[in-house]
Amino acid sequence: MVKTLASLLDSSFSRIQFTPDLLPSDITGSSIYNMKEHAFQTLKGPIFTNVLLADEINRTPAKTQAALLEAMEEKQVTIQGETYALPDFFFVAATQNPIEFEGTYPLPEAQQDRFFFKLKIDFPNLAEETAVLQMIIEEQRNPQELSAMFTNETLAEVQKKIKEVHISNEIADYIIKIVRKTRELEHIQYGASTRAAIAIAKTAQAWAYLDNRDYITPDDVKVVSIPSLRHRIQLSPYAELEGSDIDETIQELVGSIAVPR
Known part of the structure; x- marks a missing residue:
C-alpha cells in the first residue's frame, strides 16, 4: 500500500x-x-x-x-x-x-509521538476479501503499470494550500483543551504532548482541504482526534484491567469538551 x-x-x-x-x-x-x-x-x-x-x-x-x-x-x-x-x-x-x-x-x-497517525487495519469483510483475491488474479494475468497522479510541483502546491486552511482561535483553543484533558483523567496514565495538538491541527487542515473548505470545523477535529491520539496516550493499569478501550476513551474525552460555536 x-x-x-x-x-x-x-x-x-x-x-x-x-x-x-x-x-x-x-x-x-x-x-x-x-x-x-x-x-x-x-x-x-x-x-x-x-x-x-x-x-x-x-x-x-x-x-x-x-x-x-x-x-x-x-x-x-x-x-x-x-x-x-x-x-x-x-x-x-x-x-x-x-x-x-x-x-x-x-x-x-x-x-x-513523532508519528502523526496510528491506523488500525483489520481483516476485510467477505465481499472485500473476495474482491482482493479477484484483483490479484487479474493483475497476474495482465499486470498494469501505475501512473503518477501528482508531480512534485503539484504536490508542493497542494501542501501549500493545506497550510492556508484557516484555523480560528476558537478551534485552536478546542484542540488544546482536548489534548490537555488527556493529562487530567485518572484512567489515563500518560497524556498527550504538544506534538499531539500540532498533529490534530495539521491533519484537520488536510481533512478540511479534502472537503473543499478553507476553514476547519469542530467535526474535522473530531474525525482526526482518534488516529492522532491513540498512540500518544496510555491507559492506567486498572483501566486496562477493566477492559477500557483506547478509542472509546478518546471518543468520550472529545465528547466531554464543549464544542465552539
Missing part, C-alpha cells in the same frame, strides 16, 4: 525490514575508506528517499529505532558528524507485528 502511494505521488520509495540484528548505520548510512582514492566516502542509507516504509519496526532494538528520530523530527541525517538534508517531501510509514510479541521491542513514547 505504501509503495503504491509512493508511485502515485511520483516519489522515490525505500523499504527497510527491521530485524533484531539491524544496525543504525544500515538505515542512515556510513563512511568507508576508499582505498583507491585514499579518502573516506559517505554511503547514504535507504533513509534518503521520499517515502520510507519501516516494516515491523518493533522487531529491532531501541538503539536502531532511534536512528529514525532525527530524520522524522528535523528532516536531516547525521553520518560521522556530517549532517545531510533529506528531501523536502519525506515521511515514514511503519508497521508493527500485532501477533508475535516474543523478541519485539515496543517503540519508546518519544518515537511514537
Whole structure:
C-alpha cells in the first residue's frame, strides 16, 4: 500500500525490514575508506528517499529505532558528524507485528509521538476479501503499470494550500483543551504532548482541504482526534484491567469538551 502511494505521488520509495540484528548505520548510512582514492566516502542509507516504509519496526532494538528520530523530527541525517538534508517531501510509514510479541521491542513514547497517525487495519469483510483475491488474479494475468497522479510541483502546491486552511482561535483553543484533558483523567496514565495538538491541527487542515473548505470545523477535529491520539496516550493499569478501550476513551474525552460555536 505504501509503495503504491509512493508511485502515485511520483516519489522515490525505500523499504527497510527491521530485524533484531539491524544496525543504525544500515538505515542512515556510513563512511568507508576508499582505498583507491585514499579518502573516506559517505554511503547514504535507504533513509534518503521520499517515502520510507519501516516494516515491523518493533522487531529491532531501541538503539536502531532511534536512528529514525532525527530524520522524522528535523528532516536531516547525521553520518560521522556530517549532517545531510533529506528531501523536502519525506515521511515514514511503519508497521508493527500485532501477533508475535516474543523478541519485539515496543517503540519508546518519544518515537511514537513523532508519528502523526496510528491506523488500525483489520481483516476485510467477505465481499472485500473476495474482491482482493479477484484483483490479484487479474493483475497476474495482465499486470498494469501505475501512473503518477501528482508531480512534485503539484504536490508542493497542494501542501501549500493545506497550510492556508484557516484555523480560528476558537478551534485552536478546542484542540488544546482536548489534548490537555488527556493529562487530567485518572484512567489515563500518560497524556498527550504538544506534538499531539500540532498533529490534530495539521491533519484537520488536510481533512478540511479534502472537503473543499478553507476553514476547519469542530467535526474535522473530531474525525482526526482518534488516529492522532491513540498512540500518544496510555491507559492506567486498572483501566486496562477493566477492559477500557483506547478509542472509546478518546471518543468520550472529545465528547466531554464543549464544542465552539
